[in-house]
Amino acid sequence: MSDAKLSLSTDAATHWWRSRTARRFMRHKLAVLGLAMISIMIFACVVGPYLLPYDQLFIDLRARFAPPLTGAHIFGTDPLGRDIAARLFNAGRISLLVGFFAMVLSTLIGTVIGVVAGYYGGRLGAALMRFVDAFLSFPSIFLLLALAAFVQPSPFMITVIIAITSWMEIARLVETEVRSLRERDFVLAARMLGLPNAWIMFREILPNAIGPIIVAATLTVARAILLEAYISFLGYGIQPPLPSWGNMLNGAQQYLDKAPWLAIVPGVAITLAVTSFNFIGDGLRDALDARSDLN
Amino acid sequence: MFAYLLNRLWQSLILLVLVSIIGFAILNLAPGGPLSQFALTPGMTREALDRIAHQMGLDRPLPIQYLDWVWRLLQGDWGKSYRDQRPVLDIISGHLFATLLLMVTSTVVSILIGTWIGIKGATKRYSLFDYTATVGAMVALSIPTFWFGLVAIYVFALKLKWLPAGNMYTIGDQSLYDYAIHLVMPSLVLALVNIAVWSRYMRTATLDVINQDFVRTARAKGLTARRVLMKHVVGNALLPMIALAGVQLPTILGGALVTETVFTWPGMGRLFLDSLGYHDYPVVMGLLMFSAILVLLGSLMADLLVALVDPRIRLG
Numbered sequence: 001m002s003d004a005k006l007s008l009s010t011d012a013a014t015h016w017w018r019s020r021t022a023r024r025f026m027r028h029k030l031a032v033l034g035l036a037m038i039s040i041m042i043f044a045c046v047v048g049p050y051l052l053p054y055d056q057l058f059i060d061l062r063a064r065f066a067p068p069l070t071g072a073h074i075f076g077t078d079p080l081g082r083d084i085a086a087r088l089f090n091a092g093r094i095s096l097l098v099g100f101f102a103m104v105l106s107t108l109i110g111t112v113i114g115v116v117a118g119y120y121g122g123r124l125g126a127a128l129m130r131f132v133d134a135f136l137s138f139p140s141i142f143l144l145l146a147l148a149a150f151v152q153p154s155p156f157m158i159t160v161i162i163a164i165t166s167w168m169e170i171a172r173l174v175e176t177e178v179r180s181l182r183e184r185d186f187v188l189a190a191r192m193l194g195l196p197n198a199w200i201m202f203r204e205i206l207p208n209a210i211g212p213i214i215v216a217a218t219l220t221v222a223r224a225i226l227l228e229a230y231i232s233f234l235g236y237g238i239q240p241p242l243p244s245w246g247n248m249l250n251g252a253q254q255y256l257d258k259a260p261w262l263a264i265v266p267g268v269a270i271t272l273a274v275t276s277f278n279f280i281g282d283g284l285r286d287a288l289d290a291r292s293d294l295n
Numbered sequence: 296m297f298a299y300l301l302n303r304l305w306q307s308l309i310l311l312v313l314v315s316i317i318g319f320a321i322l323n324l325a326p327g328g329p330l331s332q333f334a335l336t337p338g339m340t341r342e343a344l345d346r347i348a349h350q351m352g353l354d355r356p357l358p359i360q361y362l363d364w365v366w367r368l369l370q371g372d373w374g375k376s377y378r379d380q381r382p383v384l385d386i387i388s389g390h391l392f393a394t395l396l397l398m399v400t401s402t403v404v405s406i407l408i409g410t411w412i413g414i415k416g417a418t419k420r421y422s423l424f425d426y427t428a429t430v431g432a433m434v435a436l437s438i439p440t441f442w443f444g445l446v447a448i449y450v451f452a453l454k455l456k457w458l459p460a461g462n463m464y465t466i467g468d469q470s471l472y473d474y475a476i477h478l479v480m481p482s483l484v485l486a487l488v489n490i491a492v493w494s495r496y497m498r499t500a501t502l503d504v505i506n507q508d509f510v511r512t513a514r515a516k517g518l519t520a521r522r523v524l525m526k527h528v529v530g531n532a533l534l535p536m537i538a539l540a541g542v543q544l545p546t547i548l549g550g551a552l553v554t555e556t557v558f559t560w561p562g563m564g565r566l567f568l569d570s571l572g573y574h575d576y577p578v579v580m581g582l583l584m585f586s587a588i589l590v591l592l593g594s595l596m597a598d599l600l601v602a603l604v605d606p607r608i609r610l611g
Contacts, residue, residue, distance in 0.1 A: 030433075130310065136545065139548040139549035145568070145571060222437065226439055234441075252445065274437035274438075275437040279433065
């Protein structure tokens, strides 16, 4: 039996892109589109700043409010004459990194709380889940802004407070999964072997719940990018001169008539990034859910 | 029914206690805690701060302070605004109407449009309409509300000049028509995300119902397709929607905050941001607690409504 298992796992390791999950994901056209879009955006944000003739902080007061495609300013310039393309790519690095690390942190918090609540159940589990419900009762933007006003608005702290306000859905999902897996035979077997609880929770049960967690984590990246945009737009997120997609929109409203591209360019970037992650999450849900084969 | 009601009320009460603990923790997280207002005053000394802390009872153990704070909340004493010394609860209730008007209008619009899209998508499954609605909903969920608001202002207020760009009314006009025309854009912008959510859920709920036996029976009885759909399918599919309305409340309230900012709508969201800007923590904390209580009441009402409509829940 161990031989069969071994050969299976090596097979999956060498040909992961030919696995059933990968094939099903590639059949999901929107997910592939999302993956392509986000790859292009990440590539542009990494490479873009080196290729552009302007630095993101270079101020040219003679070239203020230049509309897109003026000379080398492909997306135009802002009220200080800074190149929007240069700022957009640098902002993308910040916004995408904040989104990614907020996802990592909130998935970690949510998974640990969900696993503990689901595995132990009883009073501890109920207490933890009521705590999750209580957190969900606050509109997350209110909670996020209240916290943002109290902390030093560095990218690190912004990432932390976004994670603090977005771990609850993952905790709920993991708790449900773990609770349904808890009574399964392999868990009973592990208990009879006398394995420690922590081992059973994280090495035996958790790997079986990894599919829904991956889906939820992907959707959490989308949500975190949106939340960063919201609070930076309102002035409590990433602080200038450090650009983020959200704070590029911060002053855009007052120049809406004169320079609409100030609002349009970063907004399209946010929408594309968030849409991509939502598409990918949707594709992963179909690919990882064995039941979707029946439909 | 009575046992269910009691159980549900008890759950809400526990949640309320937990919410207040989280709120109190955030309050004490503020730099300098509740003393921050005085710490900024020029010429403030350590001794004077300690004296004020003693007067405000801030040198007592935290659990005592918490109970004191909750007791005052229960008595309606939510503190005074740092800005103009008015009671927090008065200020909040002064902004409540504008927010409720926006939320109710936008929710009604989004339920009407969302359920229509959902039902049509479910009955014409895998059609072009269904596919467009599915993709459209996912894109709508990805658009930042405030940015959608900016685009709407640019198109409909600045370019086409059909609608006002912001505010709740024109000073000096304030007719019903004036209120209505100011309400159109913010409520539609706020509705966008909710239309997406409602249409997805309604599609799933309709698909769940449409294949059940009682629908087949209704068809077999010879009822028209329209009558089967409206009376048997939609009636039953709408049931989970009531509970969803309760779950969606925090999202709608959060969306209202952002929408109000873009459209300078004089509601709770605007008040929240203004108060943050002035470091007016009593009002910020008041709004945080108030919105959580509003959400708890909303979901309680939604659950009770479901129990009233659906006997399986109150009897089971």
